[in-house]
Amino acid sequence: MSGRGRRITDEEINELISKLQSMLPESRRRNAGRVSASKLLKETCSYIKSLHREVDGLSDRLAGLMDTMDSNSPQAEIVRGLLRS
Amino acid sequence: MYRRSFKDTKSSLGSPNPNFSKPMVALRFLRALSLVRCSGPGARSPSYRARGIRRAAYACMAASAGPRRAWSRALLRKIRRRPGRGLRRPRAVIRRRRPVGGGDPLEVALRRLVPGGGCMEYCRLLEEAADYVKCLAMQVRLMQTIVDSASHVNSID
Numbered sequence: 001m002s003g004r005g006r007r008i009t010d011e012e013i014n015e016l017i018s019k020l021q022s023m024l025p026e027s028r029r030r031n032a033g034r035v036s037a038s039k040l041l042k043e044t045c046s047y048i049k050s051l052h053r054e055v056d057g058l059s060d061r062l063a064g065l066m067d068t069m070d071s072n073s074p075q076a077e078i079v080r081g082l083l084r085s
Numbered sequence: 086m087y088r089r090s091f092k093d094t095k096s097s098l099g100s101p102n103p104n105f106s107k108p109m110v111a112l113r114f115l116r117a118l119s120l121v122r123c124s125g126p127g128a129r130s131p132s133y134r135a136r137g138i139r140r141a142a143y144a145c146m147a148a149s150a151g152p153r154r155a156w157s158r159a160l161l162r163k164i165r166r167r168p169g170r171g172l173r174r175p176r177a178v179i180r181r182r183r184p185v186g187g188g189d190p191l192e193v194a195l196r197r198l199v200p201g202g203g204c205m206e207y208c209r210l211l212e213e214a215a216d217y218v219k220c221l222a223m224q225v226r227l228m229q230t231i232v233d234s235a236s237h238v239n240s241i242d
Contacts, residue, residue: 008208016211023218041191044214048198051221055142056135058228062118063135065235 020044110149111227117141118231140164146224155209156217159201 017037024043035043121137147160192210196202199214 008206013208013211016208016215020211020215020218023215023222038189038191041189041195044218045191045194045198048195048214048218048221051218051225054225055139055221055228058225058232059139059142060131060135061232062138062228062235063131065232066118066121066134067131 107223107227110145110223111231113149114142114145114227114231117145142224142228146220150216150220154213154216155205156200156202156213157220163200 017040021035021040024040024047118138118141121134121141143160144164147157147164150157152158192207195214196205196210199210199217202210202213205213
């Protein structure tokens with residue numbers, strides 16, 4: 001076989017699709033069976049977009065919080081809080 | 086040239102990257118946060134700081150995921166390529182730049198959302214998307230934890 005790659009089998013694609021499906025929050029909650037590939041792509045796209053929006057929102061909140069923080073103890077408190085969780 | 090077989094793909098999806106444990110990512114992000122704070126005390130607007138924090142978030146996420154992922158490499162390239170820089174270094178390696186012809190609009194949308202997703206084959210795109218989603222969700226949880234801790238600290242003063 002002198003090609004650039006072997007053909008991807010359906011089984012391999014199905015396995016990747018179920019792996020991707022397990023990353024999405026809705027599928028985990030509902031414990032749904034197999035969904036169609038297009039529905040999965042749609043959910044993945046909307047989930048990624050919502051995660052991007054959350055990162056933006058949390059960055060804004062962090063920027064606002066860092067304004068009011070003191071320089072010494074709060075950072076230690078944050079680190080302690082993180083290591084507790 | 087080494088070609089990854091599907092079995093290697095499977096194991097690499099499941100095996101954890103030692104750099105990508107939550108405390109490691111947290112420390113990296115906190116260090117980046119402290120740099121953002123020191124770079125312009127009082128002189129920068131909150132929106133400027135927010136942009137810096139956002140960039141730090143994606144950079145830490147990509148750096149912790151390591152270079153074995155196409156999305157993390159693409160993210161780091163995009164972040165390090167700041168606007169306003171001078172001449173670009175000539176590239177020694179010719180990267181494959183052919184965009185994959187889009188049939189399915191959903192597939193095209195996913196390629197646009199996942200960093201570096203334009204040139205991959207479909208199989209690889211699904212794999213990269215799963216890893217990207219996982220790391221993004223962890224980064225969001227981390228930032229939420231930091232915000233909660235900081236709010237808690239502010240409220241007890």
